[in-house]
Amino acid sequence: MAVPPRLAPLLEQFDFARERLTNRMAGPFVDSGNGTDVGVVPMTDEEYLWEPVPGCWSVRRRTDGPGPRATLLTGTGEWGRDAAPAPHPVPPPFTTIAWRLSHLGELLALRADHTNGGHALTRDDYTVSGDAASAIKAFDTGAGAWREALLTADDAALDTVGHSTYPHGGDPEDPFLDTVWWVNQELLHHGAEIALLRDLYRYRASHRAS
Secondary structure (H helix, E strand, O other), X not given: OOOOOOOHHHHHHHHHHHHHHHHHHHOOEEEOOOOOEEEOOOOOHHHHOOOOOOOOEOEEEHHHOOOOOXXXXXXXXXXXXXXXXXXXXXXXXXXXXXXXXXXXXXXXXXXXXXXXXXXXXXXXXXXOOOOHHHHHHHHHHHHHHHHHHHHOOOHHHHHOEOOOOOOOOOHHHOEHHHHHHHHHHHHHHHHHHHHHHHHHHHHHHHHHHO
């Protein structure tokens, strides 16, 4: 099926942001923005779990329980992601790379299921990763599933309210094209946050060494 003209630029943006974030985390290179490759040291587990300030939300072993101001650990498996039911803490907790990457992987995987899958997956079904390599792989899997869901959307689907039934956003009340736009901005802004945290971690390490 041909990609609808209205979807094409959003799909291109998604592909670019996905590749840029993946390369920024896993290397070996990332495009500097002007076509020049910049070397990237793959993210370590220590960096993935680094808490830059006190009171961070992160992913944690279930045996350790939730972090400060969190009341539960979402997901399934040995690890879970800090969370709390609404109303959420104010001001919002600072979140680690692990938290942000888990959040991205989950929203992509669940939205894919709630668009052209079984419309049944919940946060309790998402496996939270306790190490960087697994988290990057899970993000890539979720991004691939979401891309496949986009490729099934025709013009009628783009205008359909609730084409995505993902329950943790405005999807059931929004035309699908608005949902596609929203997912892109989630990827772009969380990707930028992860990149900045990588820069801060590297600077901290080099400054401490000197």
